[in-house]
Amino acid sequence: MHDAHHKEPLAFVGVPSFLSSGLILAVCYLPLRGVAPVFAAGFTSGMMLGYAAYMFVHHATHHFNIQPGDWLYEARLRHMTITTARASITASARVLDRVFRTLAVRRERAADA
Numbered sequence: 001m002h003d004a005h006h007k008e009p010l011a012f013v014g015v016p017s018f019l020s021s022g023l024i025l026a027v028c029y030l031p032l033r034g035v036a037p038v039f040a041a042g043f044t045s046g047m048m049l050g051y052a053a054y055m056f057v058h059h060a061t062h063h064f065n066i067q068p069g070d071w072l073y074e075a076r077l078r079h080m081t082i083t084t085a086r087a088s089i090t091a092s093a094r095v096l097d098r099v100f101r102t103l104a105v106r107r108e109r110a111a112d113a
Contacts, residue, residue: 017055021051028040029044060076061079
């Protein structure tokens with residue numbers, strides 16, 4: 001699906017959100033619910049909100065008319081950058097790219113893609 005997404009960036013290709021949400025529930029909530037139910041609920045809610053924010057930013061980078069100066073412009077540049085050896089691992093969380101040292105080198109064409 002990832003390759004199909006890059007071949008047709010405007011196509012609605014991807015894992016349905018109900019499957020992603022189910023995976024988050026299975027991985028985050030179910031193992032913790034018996035031990036710390038309040039923590040499990042809060043942690044899972046945070047993960048789902050974070051994933052929803054990621055989905056919004058990713059969708060916006062492809063489908064919104066984002067101009068320089070808009071708050072999503074940097075995310076668009078990161079997502080649209082084409083690199084050879086080192087690439088950004090996320091469009092929405094620049095801090096992860098700093099931690100893993102995967103900030104991509106910008107190319108002029110990236111913002112137009």
